Amino acid sequence: MSSPLDKPQIISHFQKSLNYTVFDSKWIPCSAKFVCLGNYARGTGVMQIYEVQQGEAQLIKEQEFPKPIKCGTFGATSLQQRHLATGDFGGNLNIWNLEVSGTPVFSVKAHKEIINSIDGVGGLGIGDGAPEIVTGSRDGTVKVWDTRQKDSPVANMEPGEGETKRDCWTVALGHAFNDQDRCVCAGYDNGDIKLFDLRNMSLRWETNIKNGVCCVEFDRKDINMNKLVATSLEGKFHVFDMRTQHPTKGFSSVSEKAHKSTIWQVKHLPQNRDIFMTTGGAGNLNLWKYEYPSQRSKTDSDDLAVGVAGSVTLLQNATVSTQPIASLDWSPDKKGLCVCSGFDQTVRVLIVTKLSQV
Amino acid sequence: MPLIVTDYSWTQTDSTVFISVPLKGARAERVDFLSTEEYLKVHYPPYLFEAFLSEPVDEDRSTAKVGNGVAVITLPKCSNAFWEHLVITTYDKEKKKEVRERALLKYQERLCSESRSKAEKQQAEKKYALETMMKFEKEERDRIVKRKEDEREKTTAELAAWQLSQREAAETEARRKLQDQRDRQDKPKAPTGKQEKGCSEGAKVKLDGRGNSEAKSQKAPAPLPAPRRTAHIQVRFTPRVFPTALRESRVPEEEEWLQKQAEGRRAGNADVEELKDLREEERNPEWLKDKGDQCFASGDFLGAVNAYNLAIRLHSKIPALHSNRAACHLKLKNLHKAIEDASQALDLLTPAVPANAAARARASVRRGSAFCQLQLYAEGLQDYQAALKLDPHNAALQADTQTIRDILQGSATGTH
Numbered sequence: 001m002s003s004p005l006d007k008p009q010i011i012s013h014f015q016k017s018l019n020y021t022v023f024d025s026k027w028i029p030c031s032a033k034f035v036c037l038g039n040y041a042r043g044t045g046v047m048q049i050y051e052v053q054q055g056e057a058q059l060i061k062e063q064e065f066p067k068p069i070k071c072g073t074f075g076a077t078s079l080q081q082r083h084l085a086t087g088d089f090g091g092n093l094n095i096w097n098l099e100v101s102g103t104p105v106f107s108v109k110a111h112k113e114i115i116n117s118i119d120g121v122g123g124l125g126i127g128d129g130a131p132e133i134v135t136g137s138r139d140g141t142v143k144v145w146d147t148r149q150k151d152s153p154v155a156n157m158e159p160g161e162g163e164t165k166r167d168c169w170t171v172a173l174g175h176a177f178n179d180q181d182r183c184v185c186a187g188y189d190n191g192d193i194k195l196f197d198l199r200n201m202s203l204r205w206e207t208n209i210k211n212g213v214c215c216v217e218f219d220r221k222d223i224n225m226n227k228l229v230a231t232s233l234e235g236k237f238h239v240f241d242m243r244t245q246h247p248t249k250g251f252s253s254v255s256e257k258a259h260k261s262t263i264w265q266v267k268h269l270p271q272n273r274d275i276f277m278t279t280g281g282a283g284n285l286n287l288w289k290y291e292y293p294s295q296r297s298k299t300d301s302d303d304l305a306v307g308v309a310g311s312v313t314l315l316q317n318a319t320v321s322t323q324p325i326a327s328l329d330w331s332p333d334k335k336g337l338c339v340c341s342g343f344d345q346t347v348r349v350l351i352v353t354k355l356s357q358v
Numbered sequence: 359m360p361l362i363v364t365d366y367s368w369t370q371t372d373s374t375v376f377i378s379v380p381l382k383g384a385r386a387e388r389v390d391f392l393s394t395e396e397y398l399k400v401h402y403p404p405y406l407f408e409a410f411l412s413e414p415v416d417e418d419r420s421t422a423k424v425g426n427g428v429a430v431i432t433l434p435k436c437s438n439a440f441w442e443h444l445v446i447t448t449y450d451k452e453k454k455k456e457v458r459e460r461a462l463l464k465y466q467e468r469l470c471s472e473s474r475s476k477a478e479k480q481q482a483e484k485k486y487a488l489e490t491m492m493k494f495e496k497e498e499r500d501r502i503v504k505r506k507e508d509e510r511e512k513t514t515a516e517l518a519a520w521q522l523s524q525r526e527a528a529e530t531e532a533r534r535k536l537q538d539q540r541d542r543q544d545k546p547k548a549p550t551g552k553q554e555k556g557c558s559e560g561a562k563v564k565l566d567g568r569g570n571s572e573a574k575s576q577k578a579p580a581p582l583p584a585p586r587r588t589a590h591i592q593v594r595f596t597p598r599v600f601p602t603a604l605r606e607s608r609v610p611e612e613e614e615w616l617q618k619q620a621e622g623r624r625a626g627n628a629d630v631e632e633l634k635d636l637r638e639e640e641r642n643p644e645w646l647k648d649k650g651d652q653c654f655a656s657g658d659f660l661g662a663v664n665a666y667n668l669a670i671r672l673h674s675k676i677p678a679l680h681s682n683r684a685a686c687h688l689k690l691k692n693l694h695k696a697i698e699d700a701s702q703a704l705d706l707l708t709p710a711v712p713a714n715a716a717a718r719a720r721a722s723v724r725r726g727s728a729f730c731q732l733q734l735y736a737e738g739l740q741d742y743q744a745a746l747k748l749d750p751h752n753a754a755l756q757a758d759t760q761t762i763r764d765i766l767q768g769s770a771t772g773t774h
Contacts, residue, residue, distance in 0.1 A: 011506045013513065032521050055514050130582045140595075146585040157591045166595045167603075179583050189603035192596050201589035208596050212603030233605050334517060351513045 008287060008354045010318035013337075015348040016057045020046050024071045024327045025341040028098070029082060029124055033060065034329070034339045035098070036347055037086060039068025045088055047072075049098060052349060063101050067092065075120025075173070075221070076131035076147070085133050087115025093135055093145060106147045111137035121173040121182065124332075127222035129179030132198075134172075140165030142186045144198065157186065157196055157203075166190045174218030175225040183225060187213025193230055205250050209238055215265050218242075219273040227290065231263035231278060239290060244297040244307035254309040258286050267328045271335045275315070275358060279328050283321030283342060285350075288312050289358055315358060320348055360406035372438045375415065377431045379407050386424045393420050395436070397461035400429060409445045410457055413437065417468075623673075643673040647682070654686060662686045677706035677717060684724045693728045700725035719748040723755065726762075735766045 022038035032052045039045050045065035050057035067090040077083040077095070083105055085095045091111035094104035115135045122131035132154065133145045143153035159165055167189040175183035175197075182198040189212040195205040211232035219227040225242040228251075232238075238255040245251055259280030269275040274290045293310045300306045323344035331337040336352040368377045377398070381389065384402035392399040395414040400407040400422075415433040422431045435441075449457065598604060600612060623642060650665035666683040669676070684699035703721040707714045726741030742759045749755060 009506065009509065011509055013510055031524070032517060052517060054518065055510070130585060140593075142593075144586075149585045149588075152588055154586045155589055155591065157593050159593050159595060164595065164597070166598065188595065190596055190598040191604045194593065196591055198586065201586075201591060203591060203593070210604065210606050210609075212605065233603060234607060334513075334520065337513070337517070351510060353509050353513075 006354065006357075008316050008336075008352050008358060010285060010287065010316055010320075011351045011353065012320060013052075013349040013351050014056050015320075015346050016050065018048070018345050018347060021343065021345060022327075022341040022347055023069065025339045025347050026072055026074060026084070026327075026329045027331045027333075027339060029074055029332055030079060031333075034347075034349075035072065035084060036341060037069040037072050038341075039089070040064070043068065045069040047084075047086070047096070050347075057347075057349070061098070061101075066090075070115055071118045073118050073120045073133070075123055075126075076133045077120070077123040078131075079123075079125055085118060085120055087118040087135050087137075089114045091115055091137060091139075093118070093133065095133075095147065106150070108145065108150055110135050110143055110145065110153070111139050111141060113138040116168060117170045119171050119173045121176045121221045127176040129176060129182070132173070132182065134184050136168035136171035136186055138167045140168060140188075142168055142171055142184060142196070144182075144184060155184070155196070155198055155201060157184070157194070166192065169213055170215045172216045172218055172228075174221050174228070176222050177224050183218075185216045185218065185228060185230075187216045187230055187232075189213070191232070205245065207250055209236070209255075211236060214262060217266050217268060217276075219268045219276070226273065229266045229268070229276060231266045233262045235259045235261055235263060235280070237263050237266060237278060239309065239312060241296060241307040241309050244305050246300070246304055246306040249300075249306055252307040252309045254312060256288075256312050258314070259284060262324065264324050264326050265328045267330055267338075269335070269355065270330050270332045272355065272358070275355065277328060277330075277338070277352075279325035279340065281324040282319070283323055283325055283344075284317060284319040285325065285328070285340070286317045287315040287352060289315050316352075318350075320350070321346065360401070361404050363400075363405050363407035366407060368444045370435075370441055372440075373435055375411075375433045375435060375441060375444065377409070377433070377444065379429045379431070381424070381427050381429055383427070389424055389429060391422050391429075391431070392461065392465050393417055393422075393431070393433070394461040394464045397457055398431065398433070399458075399461070400431070408458075410449055410454065412441055412443050412446050413439065643669040643676060643679070646672070647676070647679055650679075650682060650686075654682065654689075659686045659689045663690070675706060677703045677714075677721070680706065681717060681721045681724065684721065684728075688724055688728060688731075691731075693732050696728040697725055697732075700728065715748045719745045719752075722748070727758075730762060730765075735762055735769065738762055739766060 018036065018038070020038045020040045022036050024037045025034055026037075027034045028049070034050055034052075036048045036050065037046070045068040047063045047065070047069060048059060049061040051060050065088065067088040069086045069088045072084050072086040074082060074084060076085060081097070083095050083097050085093065085106075087093055087110070091109060091113055093106075093108050093110040093115065095106040096104050115137050117136045118133065120131065120133045121127050122129050130146055130148075133147075134142060135145065136142045141156060141158040143157075144155040146154045168186050169189055170187040172185045173182060174185065175181055180199050183204065184196045184198060186194050186196070188194075191208045191210050191212055193207050193209060193213055193216065194203060196202070197204040209230060209232055211234045214231050214233065216228060216230045218225055219229070228240040228242050230238050230240070234257075236255055236257050238253045240251040240253040242251055258278065259282065261281035263278050263280055265279045266276055269277075274292075276288055276290070278286045278288065280286070290312050291310050293308045295308055297305045297307050320340070321342045321344050323342045325340050325342040328338060328340040331339070336355045337349065338352065339347060339349050341347040363379060363382075366377060366379045368375060370376065379400050381402060382405055384405065388402050390401045392401070393415075395417045396411050398409045398411060411433070414436045416436055419434045420432065422429055599616060623644070646665045646669035650662045650669065653659070653662035653665060663683060663686045666679050666686065669679050670683070673679075680699045680703035684696045684703060687693070687696035687699060700721045704718060704725070707718050707721065710718065722741045722745035726738045726745065729735070729738035729741060739759070739762045742755070742762055746752070746755050746759055
């Protein structure tokens, strides 16, 4: 009787029903507030800021925008400023000061089509080097922006002239362990995962996981890249061991099939990089733990080092909704507290217990 | 006809009557008892013993014991009276029958009610068992829910406490800053003028826990590296024909569709024998058209014509092939063939929609120029005018049309 209750439990703290489609929800660092981004039925974008008070959410601020907002990140802002970088349906990248409504701090028409995914690094006291924002769009390009350089991106990964474009569905930054190195990982709808090295400005690795890639995330942005989780359609996700790259075989990986439907998001626990949560298209959440193998690399027949992938165990699962959970964000301040939002126009704050004992 | 047993014996006490009936070798299982309060029957085929009791007895407490070749029946009396006789002998046949039937009925009723009460009791027990189980499960569930609730409350409390501590930290920060500012204002120092401004802005800090990093505003922030030098990385995607996302489960369907498309594009005609020695690509009219276009561009007009011929043989309904072959013939000065091909192209390009306007314009121009070279300027002008209608802004076209008009005028006046 006691052993099932010794596992981490996913408990719903409260949920808030919204009157718009919410695409993304993120904790505001160093506070008990979170921001929800989405679009109203009338086709305009909305950003709402809620504060968690006594077991429910109080709306603090609301702002409407001409275009619906798809994604946002606090990754590239400092702890004092806490500006939110958002990508919207019109391909505009804006950085907002949440205290001040009106004009954004930084604005650029980044892409010709909707920005599907955004990530930032170098802010929040995490990582060295300049803060940079990466955006991935339906026009097939991935662009890296530095707020000091407004008119053109610092790096642009695009297909050649006349070549077919595939939608870029997700981007992630990592390998930012000093102020020069950065890596951008991008996932596309035809199953391609590409890893770009921004120091050498080249493609470092690419692979195809045979299903459209919904979300990629490094386990930590500010270390030498350790693990990368990529989730895809058809309920599969892959965990790549990024420490050892083989010249032809690339990175080794372990894959799991879960959720029986699209895995929309994966997010690593900020306090423990081996625990991550995946969200599924049927409104379920799975909490996983990665275990390292006894030897992380071995030499193959040609005397080249090749990585060894470990194993993944399911710690807990919970079904909180019937619609896909499109976004999940762990609170960087309180271990186990997370906010997730789904396409049932609801944002939920969940508590995951006993994570220290895993 | 059963044999009546008469050699029974009976004794009595104040409250009970004991009857002993010899079983005459019958086995215990075969003995059947029927007793009501006024009638007793013991039946062990072929023997029958029946007694019409003189006084009523308590049938619920009557018992019978079978053993040692006798059946001992114990009948507790309803009233403690001494029985003169065991049985009533004065009953006539009718009465006996009546009593028997009554007894039988009563017995059956008794059995019925017994079975009913047994069934009821069983059901009551089952219900009780079910309720108890449900209660246990509910308790279990409640226990789990309570644990979760406790966890939640604990976390809420922790969160509230943390928020409070953040606020307090912010307040102390603000107070400290104010203090610093006041200290600095007392001893004015020029270089700190700028920092003061920064601090006063920070003093307006809202109580949401931003304060702790303001403390570090005293020391200069580490200089950020310059933005990277802009670079482009060219990307090539794994080729995919369909615009939809790749799903493993859909791959077989997609392959099938592609195969069917490829087959549909291939030769439908009968000259299979001749085409056997052609390679796979050479059967594809599109590939042949490309080949033809390349030859035309490089000036190999005969080669282009050959390619188009083969393509048309394979698939004669593509207007572009005819139109391009017309252009080749023009260059080769095969004017009649050019006219034929251009006409066919125009026929294939019906219905006249904006999508094929460019193609129709081209075909018209080619036919027009063929006519002109054959000196059939009237027809040529017609075609050029049609082309101009489709593509009114083409300067070269306008100039050519004008030239033809002039020639026509000139020849008209010339003949007059």
